[in-house]
Amino acid sequence: MLAGYVKNQGFLASGDNYEGARVVLAGIPFDATTSFRPGARWAPQAIRAVSEVLEEYSPYLQRELGQVPFYDAGDLDLVPGRLEANLERMEAAAAALFQDKKIPLFLGGEHLVSYPLIRSARRYYPNLAVLHFDAHADLREEYLGERLSHATVMRLVAEEIGPGNLYQFGIRSGTWGEFAYGQEETNFFMDVITTPLEKLVPELGSRPLYVSIDIDVVDPAFAPGTGTPEPGGCTPREILQVIYLLRQARVVAFDLVEVCPAYDHGNITAILAGKIIREAILAWGR
Template sequence: MKYKFNQTGKFLGSGGEYKSAHTVLAGLPFDATTSFRPGARWGPQAVRNVSEVLEEYSPRLNRDLSEVSFYDAGDLDLVPGRVEVNLERMEAAAAALFQDGKLPLFLGGEHLISYPLIRAARRHYPDLAVLHFDAHADLREEYLGERLSHATVMRLVAEEIGPGNLYQFGIRSGTWGEFAYGQEETNFFMDVITQPLARLVPEFGSRPLYVSIDIDVVDPAFAPGTGTPEPGGCTPREILEAIYLLSRARVVAFDLVEVCPAFDQANITAALAAKILREAILAWSR
């Protein structure tokens, strides 16, 4: 499957060499199945643009982006309206990054992008566990008759990796059936993040982890620029604490999804996403 990245700007502190980079950022401007407010395809560039407001130094981690080998590959070229073709392109691009030994950080786009990325990750890391931070369970079997949707993505993931290998944090919205499935089949932590994560990190040991953060896990008071806002979420400090806790684990891939610039008052959601990315780069990169 052929794919190509186009350079659409650079995230704060990114270097110019793919070959020598340990960590690679890839934008996936895709929102074909968004069910409420579209526009997440513009998320990657909005996050890049606002990243310049940040310093390259993290006081919490006492580390600077100049200390890590980090490359921004740009956005993947996608075909408007072709869901399955685009998912195939994403999977191929992710597989190449894993084959090259990179730590990929993917920037969406809507949450369906996680499915092909996790498929590629699992082929490279057969004992993969997925950590999912979200307001929504995303465990529907179908949505409006469609299997491929941002509302079904974690059900697809559960079927791909086995539901016992899926850990869900901060969930506060879904159907009765989704909550029943999650509580019976996955590792399901409703409305909480840091307490269960702190307990689990030592148990993960050196197991490879794929981390997926939907920005709507954060309360819309702090992150209004998202497609499906759900009141009652965590604070920015809590989701950043999750990044810091995972610095003691083996994160092999990460995605951050559902930033929707059209509804982002004063770019505060994009700024939060940029800080999450900066801290993830510094916490997990060599």
């Protein structure tokens, strides 16, 4: 058991051998800057709870979870109300996983959690590229007077890694300024995900990739349990195709954020998140 985590129910078929695991799941139960519907802090345990409905075998990848040793560390122990202290704790926790040569799969939590995790990843992988799948650009310089927010997270990331190393897919919501910045500075793909990704994967080659999926990239008809739903999104099949397209790429870390269980009718969003996690483990856990 890793220090600094609270361990409850584990993800489907997770093992108990941290040292022997290549992939490590870590929950980040944090939603301090959520602007519309809070509750994403409860997502990691909700996703784990419904993962039992899934099979261990993926017919798409023709592998099962028993073939990939992975460990579920539990949820990072965070301090209520301490924004910057919690971000520092996330960054340090990610650093420990990278130092141990693990592929971390982080379960958010709101999208701001990506910032300290990516900061940590970049220290270990200086040539890091970030692939961001989201309904929202998240490129504001500040939101309601705050620099640190789930609405500013990708602007922070762009400034950390250089905007030319940020690739944004499925974006369909934001301010005029965000769209202008994205189209001029980042690799910005409005409202589409798989077509540009097919062309991009060979170009990225062996570059280390951090993949961040905000569940609201999926249309709310399929994923209503999220804090800021935005109509007009992709289908579950399309977002799963992202995982498969990246199978031959060098994914070094992944986060899945913004599932909000309180608004999740019939657990369909959490189940989708669980399936994304299963496919990611099988695709990237070599």
